[in-house]
Amino acid sequence: MPLQLSPTPIADPLIVPRNNATTILQLQSGIAWRQYLKRASFRGEQFYVDTGVRESGRRVVQHEFPKRDVPYAEDMGRRAREFTVRGYLIVYPVSSNAGSPKFPNDPLKQASYLRARDKLITALESTEGPANLQLPLLGILNVMCVRYRVTEEEKFGGYCVFDMTFTEFGLAPANGERVSSAGVYYAAQDLGNATQTALTAGITGISGTVSA
């Protein structure tokens, strides 16, 4: 059950011949890994990426027994994926609202990075629930932001660094044993009966003879 939509790994021998390094021609024509590069974003707010780290593994409990040399590593399932991303925002000499063909009205290519910074901060801390994290080469991932840190330095004016940590959202535990549609059916029947009784009793209370 895939929880992410990742680009297919590059394995086509026609594009990158096996045992050969990527040539500069392939890099220039964009047919190697570069064609998979995407603009990074979280909850739709874009940023540049310095480093993106994905970590996971297996949850292993190591058992060591007295008087025995060989341990036993018990597998308890996959560890939740965690993504540590160092992103940054930087000013451009002029605002490019006309935009490039690929990114019209590019929010990152602006003379001030403050608006993009504030929007990213809002996306990271002010909105509840999981959101999509797009990393340059790791596909779209449904994650929660655990913490972030923005760093602005005096000697690097017009530039700020975001150190962000995301954790995989996954799935909430579902309980398939309860039949909740039956609950709706019975509650609806109850309401219908109660409404009929109340209506009948109400008219009885009001009515008498009908006068002109």
Place this chain on the structure above:
Amino acid sequence: MMRSSDVREAADIVRVATSMLLATSNDQIGRAGSDLRRACGDMAANAETYITYNQIAPKLAYCFDQARVTGATADEFKRIQEALVAKTPVSLVAVLLTQSCVAFSLQQLALAVAGVTFTSREDVEVVVPSINTAFDQAEEVAADSMALVVYRKLIALHAATTFYLFDTAQPLPQMLDFQFAAIRPTLIQSYRLYADASRADELREENKVVHPAFAPFTGRALSF
């Protein structure tokens, strides 16, 4: 004592409800459709008599029930409920009938929602606020009018519907955004996303692709 003008006002409310039930966008064919038309027509013709002789409750409930059986949707019951809430009846019997019609609408709304097959969690999340709004209004009115039993039943149905929607949403896939590097056919997109090209039509319909050979490189898809 019920005055004839009060009965006429209450009958007008009933006619509004039945005409909206008849206008629901179902095909209304077959036995169920003819039963609905007959019940609503009977109600429109004889509403005053049924109110006067206090026979209207089961017949009105039957009209609402039959509308759902013939295929009226949750949205249509929501519209009926909103139209009735917007009414400002004066006489006591008209108020009583308006509130009863609202309660019947909510009953059928909940049953209609329970019959919907949701495909994604977002579909459920769209329904929840409108359900809450509809029930909140009716609960407020029922509480103000001291209709304690109806109020309790409304709360119970609201809770059951909310729990049902929550329970239904849990195992459903979420809608995720995807972005490919280039324009590709939906077949390839489907294969890349799910390792299954047979879901190409699903991608085409979800993203309103004009030509399946040239699907835009950004779009939305179910997570599994």
